[in-house]
Amino acid sequence: MRLAVALSLMVWAAAAHGQSTAATQARAAAGALEEASRMLDEADGARDRVRALTQTIQAFETGLGAMRSGLRAAAINEAQLTKKLQSREEEVAQLLGVLQSMGDEPSPVMLLHPDGPTGNARAGMLLAELTPALNRRADTLRSDLENVQMLRGLQVDAAERLQAGLTQVQAARTELNQAMANRTDLPTRFTEDPVRTGILIASTETLDGFASGLSEIVTDETEPAPVSLEGQIGALSLPAQGLILRRAGEADAAGVKRPGIILATRPGAIVTTPTAATIRYTGPLLDFGNVVILEPQAQTLFxxxxxxxxYGKAGQVIAGGTPVGLMGGISQQTADQSGGLLSPLREGAGTDRSETLYIEVRQNNTPQNPAEWFRTDEDG
Incomplete structure (x- = not known):
């Protein structure tokens, strides 16, 4: 009997810990979103508006990811607790019945026992031993019922904050688009010849061929400032927040193997350069969709x-952390802000990271393993 009571108390304690973790996680995410909102308000007056908006969007992406995770955890814990309470309705009813019979004014009949004074004493000792455990279980039950209500309220509040955050980050993306279009202060290494670029695209069928011909599409090239990745290789941040979906050399569903990695990102994720680099090309290419090719050092391409x-034009020199583009999928989601986008159970199921960014590293026009260049253990 005592072992059963102890085990039950451990189960209730574990459930309570899970609820506390979910609540803490969601509240921390709410704080992150509030900070991102403050950064957005301050971005208008920033001297470097592009950098300020970039940092704001990244803060929103981090906060929104944490909020989705906390919201999902709260929903799961609330569902588990509700199911547990429903499955133990009979036990709870018995517990309440026992506690009710142990009122503050016991009847004299309760003091009598068929075995006389000895039996009465033993029953009293047993009752004295079980009463604290029963009271603890009653207190835990009361606390868990309150936690169900708290978790439900937390989910409503979190969903509202998530909705507001999504609206604000979209506004930040729009402002970034305008800020990038207005930027004219970037140094330039060379000018792209659009005719030569068109000919190169039309005459090549592979990324190898296009990369090898990049030097042929430039005019008025100046000597670049010396740039080196010494000490950074292997420690570079990924260009976007996301999860590694496929590593170099792994076949996709069609059996195609590529030398780069595929990063699963959320819709509208911002993509930035991990280090200072020269833009060698931006635009559509082969079957890759829109492509950005960066040259962080001589004979090396990202x-x-x-x-x-x-964002950007070929020939421009950009600093590390500069945005080079945005992932797609955002227009479809903003069309239904109250639908699946706000469903907490989508988080972690893979459906929230619907966009894929292909990342390839080339040195002397030979593909390298990106895992040796970037911190691919990052979880965004």
Missing amino acids: VFAGLDVV
Whole structure:
């Protein structure tokens, strides 16, 4: 009997811990979104508006991801607790019945026992031993019922904050588009020849062929400032927040193997350059969709493919952390803000990271393993 009571108390305690974790997670995410909102308000007056908006969008992406995770955890814990309470209705009813019979004014009949004073004493000792455990279980039950109500209220509040955050981050993306279009202060290494670029695209069928011909599409090239990735290789941040979907050399569903990695991102995710680089190409290419090719150092290229919006022009020199584009999928989601986008159970199921960014590293026009260049253990 005592063992059963102890085990029950452990189960209730574990459930309570899960609820506390979910609530803490959601509240921390709410704080992150409030900070991102403050950053958005301050971005208008920032000296470097592009950098301010970039940091704001990244803060929103982090906060929104945490909010979805906390919201999903709260929903799961609430569902588990509700199911547990429903499955133990009979036990709870018995517990309430026992507690009710142990009122503050016991009847004299309760003090009598068929075995006389000895039996009465033993029954009293047993009752004295079980009473604290029963009271603890009653207190835990009361607390869990309150937690169900708290978790439900938390989900409503979190969903509202998520909705507001999504609206604000979309506004930040729109402002970033305008800020990037107005930017004229970037140094330029060379000018792209659009005719030569068109000929190169039309005459090549592979990324290898296009990369090898990049030097042929430039005019008025100046000597670049010396740039080196020494000490950074292997420690570079991924260009976007996401999860590695496929590593270099792994076959996709069609059996195609590519030398780069595929990063699953959320819709509208911002893509930035991990380090200072020269833009060698931006635009559609082969079957890769919109592509950005960066040259962080001589004879080294970073290829980011699959973007919806790309920023910058070939020849511009950009600093590390500069946005080079946005992932797609956002228009479809904003069309139904109250639908699946706000469903907490989508988080972690893979459906929330519907966009894919292809990342390839080339040195002397030979593909390298991106895992040796970037911190691919990052979880965005």
